[in-house]
Amino acid sequence: MNQPEKKILDEVATLRAELDDANYRYYVLDEPRMTDADYDRRLRRLQEIEAEYPDLVTPDSPTQRVGAPPDAGFPEVQHAVPMLSLDNALNEDEITAFVKRVADRLEIDGETIAFCCEPKLDGAAVSLVYEQGVLVSGATRGDGRTGEGITSNLRTLRSVPLKLRGKAPPDLLEVRGEVIMSHEGFEALNARAREGDAKVFANPRNAAAGSLRQLDPRITASRPLEFSAYQAARFEPDPGDATHSQLMARLADLGLRTSAALEVVTGSQGLIDYCRRLGERRDRLGYDIDGVVIKVDDLRLQRELGFVARAPRWAIAFKFPAQEETTTLNDVEFQVGRTGAITPVARLEPVTVAGVTVSNASLHNADEIARLGVMIGDTVTIRRAGDVIPQVVRVDASKRPSDAREIVFPERCPVCESEVERLEGEVVARCSGGLYCAAQRKEALKYFASRRAMDIDGLGEKLIDQLVELDWVKTPADLFRLKAEDLATLPRMAQKSSDNLVAALEKAKQTTLPRFIFALGIREVGEATAANLARHFGTLDALMEAEVADLEAVEDVGPVVASHVYTFFRQPHNRETIEELRSLGLTWKEEVVGDRPQPLAGQTWVLTGTLESMTRDEGKERLQALGAKVAGSVSKKTAAVVAGPGAGSKLAKAEQMGVSVLDEQGFLERLEAWESGKEAAQ
Ligand code: IVH
Numbered sequence: 001m002n003q004p005e006k007k008i009l010d011e012v013a014t015l016r017a018e019l020d021d022a023n024y025r026y027y028v029l030d031e032p033r034m035t036d037a038d039y040d041r042r043l044r045r046l047q048e049i050e051a052e053y054p055d056l057v058t059p060d061s062p063t064q065r066v067g068a069p070p071d072a073g074f075p076e077v078q079h080a081v082p083m084l085s086l087d088n089a090l091n092e093d094e095i096t097a098f099v100k101r102v103a104d105r106l107e108i109d110g111e112t113i114a115f116c117c118e119p120k121l122d123g124a125a126v127s128l129v130y131e132q133g134v135l136v137s138g139a140t141r142g143d144g145r146t147g148e149g150i151t152s153n154l155r156t157l158r159s160v161p162l163k164l165r166g167k168a169p170p171d172l173l174e175v176r177g178e179v180i181m182s183h184e185g186f187e188a189l190n191a192r193a194r195e196g197d198a199k200v201f202a203n204p205r206n207a208a209a210g211s212l213r214q215l216d217p218r219i220t221a222s223r224p225l226e227f228s229a230y231q232a233a234r235f236e237p238d239p240g241d242a243t244h245s246q247l248m249a250r251l252a253d254l255g256l257r258t259s260a261a262l263e264v265v266t267g268s269q270g271l272i273d274y275c276r277r278l279g280e281r282r283d284r285l286g287y288d289i290d291g292v293v294i295k296v297d298d299l300r301l302q303r304e305l306g307f308v309a310r311a312p313r314w315a316i317a318f319k320f321p322a323q324e325e326t327t328t329l330n331d332v333e334f335q336v337g338r339t340g341a342i343t344p345v346a347r348l349e350p351v352t353v354a355g356v357t358v359s360n361a362s363l364h365n366a367d368e369i370a371r372l373g374v375m376i377g378d379t380v381t382i383r384r385a386g387d388v389i390p391q392v393v394r395v396d397a398s399k400r401p402s403d404a405r406e407i408v409f410p411e412r413c414p415v416c417e418s419e420v421e422r423l424e425g426e427v428v429a430r431c432s433g434g435l436y437c438a439a440q441r442k443e444a445l446k447y448f449a450s451r452r453a454m455d456i457d458g459l460g461e462k463l464i465d466q467l468v469e470l471d472w473v474k475t476p477a478d479l480f481r482l483k484a485e486d487l488a489t490l491p492r493m494a495q496k497s498s499d500n501l502v503a504a505l506e507k508a509k510q511t512t513l514p515r516f517i518f519a520l521g522i523r524e525v526g527e528a529t530a531a532n533l534a535r536h537f538g539t540l541d542a543l544m545e546a547e548v549a550d551l552e553a554v555e556d557v558g559p560v561v562a563s564h565v566y567t568f569f570r571q572p573h574n575r576e577t578i579e580e581l582r583s584l585g586l587t588w589k590e591e592v593v594g595d596r597p598q599p600l601a602g603q604t605w606v607l608t609g610t611l612e613s614m615t616r617d618e619g620k621e622r623l624q625a626l627g628a629k630v631a632g633s634v635s636k637k638t639a640a641v642v643a644g645p646g647a648g649s650k651l652a653k654a655e656q657m658g659v660s661v662l663d664e665q666g667f668l669e670r671l672e673a674w675e676s677g678k679e680a681a682q
Pocket of ligand 1: 084085086087118119120121122124125126141177178230231293312315317
């Protein structure tokens, strides 16, 4: 057996401390210091050392999150203290009635009672047991008395400490909380599932519960789950805290995450205010909550109040409106996107879901329709959460009317009648019309002319619509054949604007290679990728001839992007268009690598929430094109945070740390100023 030197022992201790600390900062303090890459690097180094010196492995080592799968099923676990449920308050009057019941029983004035309020997280309840500070078991709620032992799965969550922080951990701690999946994690998981034919979950709660009940912990480890603590069921020796909120702060000190939205308020008005405020923020939290849990804060008063049947007298759950409702599917329409992707859109009988009227929902693709087994006329359940596009989550086939119609995926494009193709291994059906399809043509031309691409002044969206509808322009090359005298005959086009447009087209002919590549609108090739391709290949001809393997050698180009680029240049009509453009005088200095100034070089930005005018990926590409790095979490080094609707903890964090925050409008203004070179970064 290999004997480790002291140097190795020290390194192991340092790595473990650094990794534990990184988790604590990320999950509990919400102040990440370490990047994911650094975390992975340290974890790998620790794995290497432990592989060489197996005696050094301890069960609480950060490498020991994924263990061996259980042979069969999960063992039953008896809860030492039952996991209770809560009574509900369905409106503000019922909150007032709860306060009165508590006050009457305690014979004190209700308006003086302090209550601890927390979001009612909509996930799966679990219980964790720590002995001498080390996680020894974890279980589901089950029926409240007996749950399932899912220790190996819970160990894979980085927000579940394998070891509590601090020098003197309690002898015993049984902590309860909720395992949740954020909207972002849920969307990503379902998007992956839709592409890979895996199980699509109806909502984050099902996804969290389903992920915890995987027999193979490696699957659980791959799911974006988070644990948040809300109760200490057993704490020995008794830490002597007077209130629930103090106890929660103690759990946070021990390395457990608790709700950032926890607040202590007084009396029924305090409770009602909190519930209203949280209700307003509900859509922006980034995860599902179904209400507010209200607890009498004073632990002595809690003991005095005790329990009835299956619920405590000292707590109640105020319920928010449901995020799922049922309605009728009236029709399905098919939309054609810029890249030809054909998306089925459900036209619904309008229904109010959590305060918003919903009349359309995404059906994603043909596989999703098959999976749901949905027909036109069906009664369907719609889910709306945060800013996520409303989804059809299930069908009530028992309510199917006799005249229900099957949803037929079009074989021809609803816009141009070209054949619809579904490439092998792809879930998405696409119109094969390319630039011939007006739906794609308009979008492709708008993209081509846009400021970040060919930057053709005066060629706005309306004008492009007109030119395409008149059939004057089919391909980007046609733009450069436009004549001022023809343009001047268009409604609302004066001679001067026509002259200006032709001059702008003339000017745009002198461009740069990265801009030109970007302007082609190849799938998933944004500005940063276009710049990388230009830098790598130097000339358009070299890029056009590149094989998939050559493309994969380019920075940030993976197999998917490589295949899009390869396929694009193998299409004869794309090659023709490029040749025409060149013969019409489009040029660039081949050696120009990036004409763009990089005003954001050295800065790290964070994008959070949804943006309306672009996807987050586009925002990222645009920032990267300006030299910025785009990170997933806010730290002291963050230069700015762009927060769209739905921004949650990252926004709160930025505000708390005094990092500057831009809304979408402000972000766009800045981007445009920087991209046009009119402004240098401060
Ligand atoms: S306290 C004895 N706090 O709600 C009181 N429960 O009906 C124990 N839940 O399934 C519960 N967020 O998993 C409490 N901040 C929170 C909660 C919460 C969600 C769930 C819990 C249980 C249900 C209680």
